[in-house]
Amino acid sequence: MSKARAAIFERLNAVERPVVEVSEREDFSVFAWDKAEKIRRFTERMQAVRAEVHQADRSNWLDKIAEICQQKGLTNLLLSLTTEWGQAISQNAARFPSLKHYERSIEDWKEELFYQADAGLTSTLGGIAETGTLMLWSSPDEPRTLSLVPPIHIAILDTDKLYTTFAEAVQEQGWLEQGLPTNALLISGPSRSADIAQVLAYGVHGPKELVVVLV
Amino acid sequence: MTTEFRIDVKKALGKSEVRAHFRKAMDTLMINRRNQFPDDAALQALRTQAQAIRANVLSKLPELLQQLETNLTKNGVQVHWAETTDEANQIVLAIMQKHGAKSIIKGKSMVSEEMGLNHFLEERGIEALESDLGEFIIQLDGETPSHIIMPAIHKSKEQISTLFHEKFPDIPYTDNVDELTASARRILRDKFYAAPVGLSGVNFAVAETGTLCLVENEGNGRMSTTIPPVHIAVTGIEKVVEKLSDIPPLLSILPRSATGQPITTYFNMISGPRKADEKDGPTEVHLVLLDNGRSRIYSDSELLATLRCIRCGACINHCPVYVRIGGHSYGTVYPGPIGTILEPQKSGLSVHGELIQASSLCGACGEVCPVRIPIPNIINRLRYDSVRKDSENTPTQDAGTKRKPLEAATWQAWSWAASTPSVYNFGGKTATQLRGLVPNNLGAWTSVRSAPKLAEQTLHQQLKALGVDHE
Numbered sequence: 001m002s003k004a005r006a007a008i009f010e011r012l013n014a015v016e017r018p019v020v021e022v023s024e025r026e027d028f029s030v031f032a033w034d035k036a037e038k039i040r041r042f043t044e045r046m047q048a049v050r051a052e053v054h055q056a057d058r059s060n061w062l063d064k065i066a067e068i069c070q071q072k073g074l075t076n077l078l079l080s081l082t083t084e085w086g087q088a089i090s091q092n093a094a095r096f097p098s099l100k101h102y103e104r105s106i107e108d109w110k111e112e113l114f115y116q117a118d119a120g121l122t123s124t125l126g127g128i129a130e131t132g133t134l135m136l137w138s139s140p141d142e143p144r145t146l147s148l149v150p151p152i153h154i155a156i157l158d159t160d161k162l163y164t165t166f167a168e169a170v171q172e173q174g175w176l177e178q179g180l181p182t183n184a185l186l187i188s189g190p191s192r193s194a195d196i197a198q199v200l201a202y203g204v205h206g207p208k209e210l211v212v213v214l215v
Numbered sequence: 216m217t218t219e220f221r222i223d224v225k226k227a228l229g230k231s232e233v234r235a236h237f238r239k240a241m242d243t244l245m246i247n248r249r250n251q252f253p254d255d256a257a258l259q260a261l262r263t264q265a266q267a268i269r270a271n272v273l274s275k276l277p278e279l280l281q282q283l284e285t286n287l288t289k290n291g292v293q294v295h296w297a298e299t300t301d302e303a304n305q306i307v308l309a310i311m312q313k314h315g316a317k318s319i320i321k322g323k324s325m326v327s328e329e330m331g332l333n334h335f336l337e338e339r340g341i342e343a344l345e346s347d348l349g350e351f352i353i354q355l356d357g358e359t360p361s362h363i364i365m366p367a368i369h370k371s372k373e374q375i376s377t378l379f380h381e382k383f384p385d386i387p388y389t390d391n392v393d394e395l396t397a398s399a400r401r402i403l404r405d406k407f408y409a410a411p412v413g414l415s416g417v418n419f420a421v422a423e424t425g426t427l428c429l430v431e432n433e434g435n436g437r438m439s440t441t442i443p444p445v446h447i448a449v450t451g452i453e454k455v456v457e458k459l460s461d462i463p464p465l466l467s468i469l470p471r472s473a474t475g476q477p478i479t480t481y482f483n484m485i486s487g488p489r490k491a492d493e494k495d496g497p498t499e500v501h502l503v504l505l506d507n508g509r510s511r512i513y514s515d516s517e518l519l520a521t522l523r524c525i526r527c528g529a530c531i532n533h534c535p536v537y538v539r540i541g542g543h544s545y546g547t548v549y550p551g552p553i554g555t556i557l558e559p560q561k562s563g564l565s566v567h568g569e570l571i572q573a574s575s576l577c578g579a580c581g582e583v584c585p586v587r588i589p590i591p592n593i594i595n596r597l598r599y600d601s602v603r604k605d606s607e608n609t610p611t612q613d614a615g616t617k618r619k620p621l622e623a624a625t626w627q628a629w630s631w632a633a634s635t636p637s638v639y640n641f642g643g644k645t646a647t648q649l650r651g652l653v654p655n656n657l658g659a660w661t662s663v664r665s666a667p668k669l670a671e672q673t674l675h676q677q678l679k680a681l682g683v684d685h686e
């Protein structure tokens with residue numbers, strides 16, 4: 001135990017504890033929106049921050065993604081080989097730009113990841129309608145940098161996993177019970193900044209474009 | 216009295232272009248915030264909730280810090296404690312030396328500003344590079360932040376264009392914001408690529424799960440905490456919250472109060488270093504918990520409210536003093552109303568005590584504060600601390616040092632006169648009769664104002680003349 005730690009705790013513990021009324025703390029925010037309303041709000045918020053939102057379904061989502069890749073002129077697409085989506089795409093590799101699978105530790109191919117990857121494709125844990133937000137949990141299959149380093153991030157969102165608020169999502173998905181991953185992320189648009197004279201600019205350090213495919 | 220603060224204020228007031236710039240920026244921020252809260256009842260309910268969450272933390276701070284430490288340690292995060300900024304700097308340095316690191320890349324962190332970390336490391340031959348676009352810009356110009364969430368808000372587009380051109384002569388001059396941003400991206404990418412250590416602040420640290428939460432828009436926070444093999448987070452001991460379920464309400468009110476965004480682009484929740492089967496992320500994560508006066512503030516039941524702050528900057532955006540004098544005039548790490556109450560408490564009234572005079576007590580800060588810190592009351596309390604007799608009854612350092620015997624006696628006499636009707640009425644009448652004798656030159660007061668003129672009759676007399684018997 002460090003000396004600083006002991007001294008800090010000694011000072012804090014010496015204080016007669018303030019008694020506070022904290023019952024209001026438990027308020028829980030949730031809305032009674034149906035699925036269509038959730039999709040509408042999610043899309044509206046995402047588009048307001050210049051994210052692209054595409055509608056698809058189980059039968060045509062592969063076409064949609066192939067179309068997006070073509071439209072953006074991607075020469076390669078980085079993705080996981082093991083997720084449901086990643087597998088399906090990999091089985092139809094001929095329809096996509098050259099596929100790269102995130103199989104090695106970042107140290108082994110950092111340069112390629114940083115300077116050659118055109119786009120990263122990820123699944124999502126779900127979405128939040130109120131704020132237009134994607135939820136991602138890092139995993140060995142889909143590492144943190146997959147949604148961070150390539151200039152374009154393509155995310156697939158299962159519309160059954162759209163929640164009205166973050167509070168609802170945390171509760172319904174049992175985040176606490178599951179135990180958090182090393183990195184849980186909320187993403188609400190492409191990287192942006194208004195640090196230069198309050199003028200909004202996109203693509204500062206994270207992806208310049210965020211493309212969401214609703215399935 | 217010509218102090219450094221007053222000289223700086225005078226200089227700042229003379230720069231009408233910069234003032235216009237601040238006015239415009241703050242107006243935009245105020246409008247953006249207002250648009251985020253169309254329903255006042257909902258806003259008030261959310262403020263009540265946010266206040267309750269933060270007050271709850273303070274009511275059990277030592278227990279929660281212990282829980283946080285236990286859970287972080289369980290998650291593989293190394294926790295360090297620092298009483299002073301110097302200790303915190305030494306901890307960061309020791310970690311860097313252990314890894315033989317010669318540079319560090321930084322996400323935005325006000326606590327690292329509080330520590331003076333960049334300066335400390337540079338003196339020891341270590342490069343500390345800011346990666347937040349605003350911080351990057353002011354670092355290029357050797358400046359400090361003028362706002363806690365928009366550090367380069369004092370700079371115009373033209374100034375930034377010129378600065379970029381000066382510092383990076385290879386890049387053609389441009390005043391196109393997208394191009395400037397793209398240049399910064401390119402320069403910093405290479406730095407992220409190579410950096411051995413990354414540093415960040417913390418917005419909330421969840422005790423229940425051992426999680427460090429960060430809000431940001433640019434992605435530099437994610438880069439700083441993901442790419443380098445070592446991540447060091449620095450924060451104040453008050454930043455802990457108890458439960459994961461406390462996070463959604465705080466995340467809901469913070470960005471809306473700060474920049475008027477419904478949510479920031481990224482909300483990054485870090486619960487540990489890279490696991491054995493993971494392919495990226497730092498292999499070491501450290502958290503440095505800094506006291507630097509906070510536990511002293513904690514000991515006073517009124518001043519304690521200062522520690523509820525979630526550093527949103529709303530009080531700054533709405534402050535009529537800040538908008539006129541700008542952030543640098545304060546001469547402190549935290550400017551505006553939050554700085555006005557925090558800095559004198561941290562460093563003592565003899566260092567930054569003058570700031571408590573730089574307030575009109577208009578109350579705007581207290582009205583917008585998402586955790587309802589009664590900032591004007593605390594300013595008043597610190598003013599009282601500066602002149603109080605029983606300085607042993609407040610934790611504020613240098614309390615009572617502004618107390619002047621003559622002034623104290625005058626106010627005591629005034630209080631006696633005002634509560635003794637015969638004396639008060641006699642005094643009032645005498646004053647109106649002698650009104651011609653008020654000089655036109657009243658020292659500091661008349662240097663920027665005209666001298667007050669007393670009325671011919673006292674208010675009591677005038678009311679009586681109007682036929683009011685019982686005032």
Ligand code: SF4
Pocket residue numbers: 523524525526527528529530531553580583584585586587588
């Ligand atoms: S004092 Fe309140 S308004 Fe000011 S920065 Fe802190 S939380 Fe925000």
